[in-house]
Amino acid sequence: MADLATTYLGLKLRTPLIVGSSELTDSPAKVEELEKKGAGAVVLKSIFEEEIAHEYRAILREELKAGSSAEAVDYLDQALRAENLDRYKQLVADCKKRVDIPVIASVNCTYSHEWAYFAGELVNAGADALELNMFFSPSDLQRTREEAEAAYFRVVERVREQASCVPVALKVSSYFTDLGSMLLRLCQAGVTGLVLFNRFWAPDFDIDKLEIVPSRILSTPEELATPLRWIAIMSGRLSCDLAASTGIHDAAGLIKVLLAGAKAGQVVSTLYKNGTGHIQTILDGLTEWMEKHEFLTVEQFRGLMSQKVSANPAVYERVQFMRYYGGLFQGREGGVPGGMDALRY
Numbered sequence: 001m002a003d004l005a006t007t008y009l010g011l012k013l014r015t016p017l018i019v020g021s022s023e024l025t026d027s028p029a030k031v032e033e034l035e036k037k038g039a040g041a042v043v044l045k046s047i048f049e050e051e052i053a054h055e056y057r058a059i060l061r062e063e064l065k066a067g068s069s070a071e072a073v074d075y076l077d078q079a080l081r082a083e084n085l086d087r088y089k090q091l092v093a094d095c096k097k098r099v100d101i102p103v104i105a106s107v108n109c110t111y112s113h114e115w116a117y118f119a120g121e122l123v124n125a126g127a128d129a130l131e132l133n134m135f136f137s138p139s140d141l142q143r144t145r146e147e148a149e150a151a152y153f154r155v156v157e158r159v160r161e162q163a164s165c166v167p168v169a170l171k172v173s174s175y176f177t178d179l180g181s182m183l184l185r186l187c188q189a190g191v192t193g194l195v196l197f198n199r200f201w202a203p204d205f206d207i208d209k210l211e212i213v214p215s216r217i218l219s220t221p222e223e224l225a226t227p228l229r230w231i232a233i234m235s236g237r238l239s240c241d242l243a244a245s246t247g248i249h250d251a252a253g254l255i256k257v258l259l260a261g262a263k264a265g266q267v268v269s270t271l272y273k274n275g276t277g278h279i280q281t282i283l284d285g286l287t288e289w290m291e292k293h294e295f296l297t298v299e300q301f302r303g304l305m306s307q308k309v310s311a312n313p314a315v316y317e318r319v320q321f322m323r324y325y326g327g328l329f330q331g332r333e334g335g336v337p338g339g340m341d342a343l344r345y
């Protein structure tokens, strides 16, 4: 019988499937259900510093309008922030009481001075590890690349000081100028794991109503391509663990990221689409595949397709469909020149 156990961030996981941060993990009852369905670990819904600030600003504005003094409003500000943080700490503590699988708390802050404080508080609440959902938008035209990148390292340094007794993972985007070097440097700065990659809410337009609407909220399996490539490139080159996020929808997706070198794969969208019973379907598919290929443990095949050990490492660097474009420029017609084979490596 195939053994699905793995380790991630130094924690023992009975399966390499982690339920990612979302509303699927926002209550102890849901987390208990995910454990029963086979999840190896959960990342709790993030505590959003930005959201707290927004919620409080609205209440504080009302208080000011009602004539409260600045000191009273300041006091209220502190009390409200503490209340929200306490609610999240309670979530961590309650989940820890109800499940045996690792519970990873998730922090999503915008103002860097708050990150470390939140992290320390969540460790005190009993989180097995922290996942920092870190993204500073590159839309600030006055901020240089160096300044933007430095912000990430400041946060890592402060969080490491506050939360030295638990592993810390960073969930990052692929929007870095020197992605490979940045991932390496973040790892060297002391994080225990990197989650590749975060997926963002993005605006779309309703062209009839001339309104901004959200674009697709759930991912598609095609979106796995970017995390897969970068896990394959980075695995075996970093001292920290890698987990995949975005586009794992089935057993094949999970098997691919493990072959690329990830220690685990996070799933969210596929569970929204197919229900949490889909966890078992994915794990059954993984078991069946391991047995077919005679792998007894995940470690036996993890990283087998990474760039470092690949028989064809150059394929991971290739970014252009040269034959396809070449054919087009020669003015050929009738679809893809050379048929679909021309699009294969």
Ligand SMILES: Cc1cc2nc3c(=O)[nH]c(=O)nc-3n(C[C@H](O)[C@H](O)[C@H](O)COP(=O)(O)O)c2cc1C
Pocket: 020, 021, 022, 023, 045, 046, 047, 106, 108, 133, 171, 197, 198, 199, 217, 218, 219, 220, 245, 246, 247, 248, 266, 267, 268, 269, 270
């Ligand atoms: C409804 C919803 C809520 C989410 N909430 C969070 C969150 O609170 N914190 C976070 O880091 N990511 C959040 N995410 C992002 C997911 O954790 C995940 O990175 C993303 O959905 C890509 O993975 P997937 O392809 O398996 O869905 C959310 C995603 C969805 C769809």
